[in-house]
Amino acid sequence: MMKGTAILLNDDQTVTCLEGVERSVYKEMKDQAGCADYHCTIGNREICFQDVQFVFWCDSDVDWDYGY
Known part of the structure; x- marks a missing residue:
């Protein structure tokens, strides 16, 4: 199973990042x-x-130190 990072854009223009999410x-979630x-x-x-x-x-790991 493929795992990656789900990036959620919220109504208040904040971003929520969830790592290790199955596709x-x-x-x-998208639906x-x-x-x-x-x-x-x-x-x-x-x-x-x-x-x-x-x-x-x-679908790749996010390098939080580098920025993406």
């Missing part, structure tokens, strides 16, 4: 962006998709 979970009834827990974070505008995918 199938990303596809479901549910903006849905008030969809919540998911990844790691120790609960995400409410009512506040999410867009979901993007990065």
Whole structure:
């Protein structure tokens, strides 16, 4: 199974990055962006998709020290 980083753009223009997300979970998150009834827990974070505008995918590891 392929894992990567899901990048969520929120209504308040903040970004949420979730690492180690399976691609199938990303596809479901992308379909549910903006849905008030969809919540998911990844790691120790609960995400409410009512506040999410867009979901993007990065299939490689993000080098946080470098910036991408």
